[in-house]
Amino acid sequence: MEQALDALDRGVEPERPVLRDAVRALLAELSRRAPGRSVEVRIPPFGAIQCVPGPRHTRGTPPNVVETDPVTWVLIATERVSWANALSDGRLRASGIRTDLTEYLPLYPPRSAE
Template sequence: MPCLTGSARPRASVGCTARGSYRPVVSSPYSKSTAVAAALSALDEGRTPERPVLREAVRSLLAGLAERAPGRSVEVRVPPYGAIQCVPGPRHTRGNPPNVVEMAPDTWLALATGRIGWAEAVTEGRIQVSGVRADLSAYLPL
């Protein structure tokens, strides 16, 4: 949403009161849920989901986690599709964060939708976890 103050300076420095993200809406909630369903269906059939579908599914579920656990103390990474910071606590700003959760896209889909549990995924080594705040079991499944 553009700032209507007429200044060329960034919105934060002008004092613009416009609400919302500076990023355009890329897709609707309907297409996100469709992407998640399509990706899960492909995985259930033993197929690899199409790259754009998998990317949209991962990103929409990451956004759901960010809404459910607002904060910046844990970084959740699902390479190559996305990463977010979430969970209340001390904010991390530079370098490698102390609390990191990283996993493959198919693991993230299964975890976020409740197809596997947090403890099971960690025990099987499907999730790499570091830091004392990196336990997301209280926020999953979405």
């Protein structure tokens, strides 16, 4: 994670394996903090999870979807870019009533188990 953040803080994109690992670690932390299956978070091409308590979705297109690119995900998850700014400038797409994940942010550094 530190390598990815160091690169982003310098204004360069992290190497692909470093970025992949950072995305997956942040998705795992979100899954731990917000267990459930009512929101699908997609960070192509590196991962997707279902999280957030609420009604479970099982078929077709989920009603609550968050999607962004890997760099934006790392920036949002570490609060280097705000959720609102990423949403307003189109880097983040969130559809559905349960998709505001700001209460779970920042995801890094991880909090101790509650």
